Amino acid sequence: MKISIIGSGYVGTTIAACLADIGHDVINVEIDEDIVESINAGTAPIHEPGLQERIAEHAGSRLRATTDYDAVCETDVTFLCLPTPQADDGSLDLAIMEAAAESLGAALAVKSDDHLVVVKSTVLPGTTEEVVAPTVTEAAGTEAADRLSFAMNPEFLRMSTAVTDFLEPDKVVFGTTDDSAAATLRELYAPILEREGTDHVETDIREAELIKYANNAFLASKISLVNELGNIAKEYGADAYEVLEAVGLDDRISERFMRSGLGWGGSCFPKDINALRAGAREQGYEPELLDAVVAVNDRQPRRLVDALAEHVPLEGARIAVLGLSFKPNTDDIRKSRSLDVIDHLRAAGAGVVAYDPVAMDNVRERYPDLEYADTAESALEGADGAVLATDWDGFVDLSFEGMARRVVVDGRRIDVDTSGLEVYDGLTW
Ligand SMILES: NC(=O)c1ccc[n+]([C@@H]2O[C@H](COP(=O)([O-])OP(=O)(O)OC[C@H]3O[C@@H](n4cnc5c(N)ncnc54)[C@H](O)[C@@H]3O)[C@@H](O)[C@H]2O)c1
């Protein structure tokens, strides 16, 4: 099948490479010329395991990129993989989506065959039918509009496991209002749907849009609940990890997403939970539980810094913060809890020396005056205290020998050797 993908960031690039891999002809339409050049040169514009080899293999044949929207006319299906960021008031900002929908419609005005437009971006219920479809249709003009149909196909991939999450998903969701759109998507996804272990859901567009938010709301709520239980466990002197490991043996609960500590960050959970809260309020519903989910999450970095302050006077202290990305195996620092820890430490008068295996360049842009270390051990050298903020695998082997005071507060339950430490304190254990 011939597929165009508008927007070539994490989602657009990953699904383009994966769809080419399962045999489709794919073209990325992207406004950033560097990304276009990179894909056409066979180089992945982002780091994701399994992506580089797929782009290298298919670039120039089944995978191409362009800045020219007219390319959509050579394809049967267009996926919209555009950012849907958070506005200042927490609500969903659709400006980028609308601009791209207009460009898409204008390009499709001259196409004489049927065309399916699929919204892949995370959008609130009603967006596909009330914003995207009318915008594309109006720009395409009445004649072309009759040949257009619309669908919503939410994406559940995680950063750092994006390729396998797309090719081997737990579920694929199609939101459609007509049988032929569903049939096209079934054909497009055939190798993935045929795979054992992939569940397949067909529903209306509105439900598909909400499934994505409900999924993220559930996962973020699970982590906040685990953190609340962890905070309570700690007050009782109990180990939350042992408690929740046993709780997770109940099939109805599952042992996944049970890691308590500093909480959730990243480019998705924070903006999506906020969009859902703002959307619910707009609909006249007070999302009290989701408000609490965010409040618990926002408290964890402060709790960690308070725990450290019990062992080390922070004013004038040298504190090593190890791990800056929002989770391991990515350089993404968006809404990383580590940055909140740094803010609280600095507000308390501490000097921070930071280390991360891959995310330091991104943090430098935001904190140019912070001290950065080349290795974890050099960050620890002479430090009065250390914070473990991201659960990078390599931190398991850390040596704390060079610290001035061997005080470590762990926000992620990293299995470090605590034998030589003066103080080892876990945030929720
Ligand atoms: N990142 C994830 O893990 C993930 C997972 C599932 C769903 N989502 C959702 O998918 C959507 C896209 O997320 P992302 O992380 O890929 O975003 P991103 O910011 O990484 O990429 C978006 C791309 O769109 C391009 N772009 C912007 N305006 C354009 C235009 N008018 N025409 C063409 N290209 C344009 C940007 O240059 C950028 O490369 C969002 O709604 C997000 O919530 C993201």
Ligand SMILES: O=c1ccn([C@@H]2O[C@H](COP(=O)(O)OP(=O)(O)O[C@H]3O[C@H](CO)[C@@H](O)[C@H](O)[C@H]3O)[C@@H](O)[C@H]2O)c(=O)[nH]1
């Ligand atoms: O037990 C856990 C699991 C995760 N986290 C934290 O939760 C955040 C998000 O982690 P993860 O879900 O692995 O990362 P994302 O790449 O943001 O993926 C989420 O957001 C994507 C964008 O919507 C969805 O597609 C995915 O299904 C959803 O898992 C990170 O800060 C993790 O440190 C915990 O604190 N404890």
